[in-house]
């Protein structure tokens with residue numbers, strides 16, 4: 158019953174504040190047709206990512222977990238013409254859909270999808286001396302979140318924003334006895350952040366068409 162209400166409110170908010178968008182709708186349709194799981198962020202959340210990227214004046218964005226490129230489209234649209242989004246994806250099939258959707262959205266010049274284990278691609282970015290990213294969106298395999306946040310810290314600068322999705326997990330995150338690898342990943346990530354003087358963080362619980370979850374928001378301070 159709650160879920161029905163959350164979905165109805167998301168539908169209302171989409172209509173009131175987000176609106177229809179051909180490229181984003183097409184990206185979801187193509188993703189579904191190609192059999193990708195329906196686990197992209199919602200439209201209201203995608204727009205939140207877009208507004209946050211604009212607010213921090215992001216010129217370089219890193220995403221961990223592309224799926225079909227839905228959140229990547231929202232984020233890449235916040236970039237200036239000479240900006241860059243690099244999105245990391247382990248599944249070649251997902252990466253191919255993401256590339257096609259970014260192309261259809263006219264973002265192929267600013268957005269790039271790199272196939273492989275994110276941990277490997279992140280290590281490569283560090284080895285290559287990649288310029289710092291202004292915003293990092295972490296949304297891949299949740300057990301690896303502590304590792305991804307540690308890499309994100311190496312790939313950002315003071316003032317950068319790191320956003321991590323799915324940190325509430327239907328409320329399970331509060332269960333200190335949980336043995337769920339995803340819950341453990343989120344809890345360990347929060348311990349790592351709390352112990353890291355170069356990060357300031359908070360988290361917000363969210364409800365909506367994709368259920369009860371939340372985001373952790375981290376500002377790199379030093």
Ligand code: SAM
Pocket residue numbers: 196197198221222223224225226227228229245246247248251273274275276296297298
């Ligand atoms: N950010 C996307 C969006 O909102 O449109 C959704 C991403 S989906 C929740 C998670 C993605 O992470 C999946 O496509 C999955 O294949 C990918 N993934 C899982 N493990 C990974 C890993 N070790 N390295 C890179 N990507 C991974």
